[in-house]
Amino acid sequence: MTAPPAEGVRVAYDDLPDAVRGWVDEVLGESVVEAVTQPGGFSPGAAARVRTAGGRRAFVKAVSDELNPKTPDMHRMEARVTAALPAEAPVPRLLSSYDDGTWVGLLMQDIDGRQPVLPWRDDELHRVMATLDELSADLTPCPLPDAQEVGHEWRPEFTNWRDTAAAGPPEGLDDWSVRHLEQLADLESRWEDAARGDTLLHLDIRADNLLLTDDRVWVVDWPWAARGSPVFDLVGFCPSVAMQGGPEPAQTVAMSRIGRAADPDALTVLVATVAGYFAVGALAPPPPGLPTVRAFQAAQGEVALRWLVERTGWR
Ligand SMILES: Nc1ncnc2c1ncn2[C@@H]1O[C@H](COP(=O)(O)OP(=O)(O)OP(=O)(O)O)[C@@H](O)[C@H]1O
Numbered sequence: 001m002t003a004p005p006a007e008g009v010r011v012a013y014d015d016l017p018d019a020v021r022g023w024v025d026e027v028l029g030e031s032v033v034e035a036v037t038q039p040g041g042f043s044p045g046a047a048a049r050v051r052t053a054g055g056r057r058a059f060v061k062a063v064s065d066e067l068n069p070k071t072p073d074m075h076r077m078e079a080r081v082t083a084a085l086p087a088e089a090p091v092p093r094l095l096s097s098y099d100d101g102t103w104v105g106l107l108m109q110d111i112d113g114r115q116p117v118l119p120w121r122d123d124e125l126h127r128v129m130a131t132l133d134e135l136s137a138d139l140t141p142c143p144l145p146d147a148q149e150v151g152h153e154w155r156p157e158f159t160n161w162r163d164t165a166a167a168g169p170p171e172g173l174d175d176w177s178v179r180h181l182e183q184l185a186d187l188e189s190r191w192e193d194a195a196r197g198d199t200l201l202h203l204d205i206r207a208d209n210l211l212l213t214d215d216r217v218w219v220v221d222w223p224w225a226a227r228g229s230p231v232f233d234l235v236g237f238c239p240s241v242a243m244q245g246g247p248e249p250a251q252t253v254a255m256s257r258i259g260r261a262a263d264p265d266a267l268t269v270l271v272a273t274v275a276g277y278f279a280v281g282a283l284a285p286p287p288p289g290l291p292t293v294r295a296f297q298a299a300q301g302e303v304a305l306r307w308l309v310e311r312t313g314w315r
């Protein structure tokens with residue numbers, strides 16, 4: 001076993017209940033003899049690459065409602081989403097899923113890859129942006145018939161500027177945002193239209209949810225998928241790239257066909273919305289057990305606000 005990731009403590013594969021490990025052995029047709037815990041993400045569950053005596057390999061994710069009451073439903077959602085994706089999409093195949101009401105597990109195609117090198121390198125970022133173009137082509141029209149509209153699913157999360165304008169600026173909000181609060185609230189009020197589309201979106205694209213092999217880039221971790229415009233996935237991703245040592249968002253967006261074709265007004269609306277999500281969200285007290293999340297949001301908020309200043313030209 002490798003050390004647990006810094007973000008949270010994962011359950012070791014060997015500590016999963018017998019029934020869960022028995023399901024893995026049964027699906028693979030042989031006993032697992034090696035399990036290597038994978039870094040990245042915030043989930044408290046198990047996430048391990050496993051190998052059987054005969055050399056079969058797979059990736060296992062498993063969690064129980066005792067570890068976190070919300071995560072089992074995220075895994076259930078991820079199972080439904082990944083099962084519905086077309087084979088050509090750059091997403092590991094779902095081999096089997098497990099659900100006994102308490103423990104939920106996913107068994108996926110194993111990807112012998114690695115996360116992008118950080119700080120971001122230009123060649124890897126170009127490969128990732130090309131893959132996101134390919135991904136959105138593969139997932140349009142939306143392959144999941146009952147996928148929720150992103151504007152519906154995420155409506156309560158994206159009222160940050162409007163709430164702030166109504167309640168008055170909180171301690172710690174930057175001067176530019178305070179000066180332009182009404183205009184920001186106005187931009188944000190248009191986000192549901194700007195995000196509308198018929199592509200299945202990932203909604204959590206980030207270095208730790210990408211795996212690079214020699215010939216492909218794979219997109220993992222699909223619990224949040226919803227239907228919308230692929231521009232929204234780009235806007236959500238770009239601030240993390242600059243935060244993690246890559247280029248500014250305008251440059252990253254220009255690396256993608258979808259980014260270059262985006263309607264400029266819709267893009268500005270979505271940048272404003274994401275900026276509010278990060279910059280205002282970062283001012284809230286940290287959620288229990290996740291002390292580093294707010295700093296992570298604040299850093300992405302700063303990038304998103306720089307992007308927005310540039311796009312609006314507001315001084
Ligand atoms: N199919 C796979 N093959 C090999 N490694 C994988 C595979 N899927 C994911 N990984 C690795 O395991 C890590 C954790 O997986 P994943 O991102 O799906 O879960 P997570 O981040 O813990 O989930 P959550 O969103 O619930 O916090 C990834 O960052 C990636 O490095």
Ligand SMILES: [Mg+2]
Binds near residue numbers: 040208221
């Ligand atoms: Mg992840």
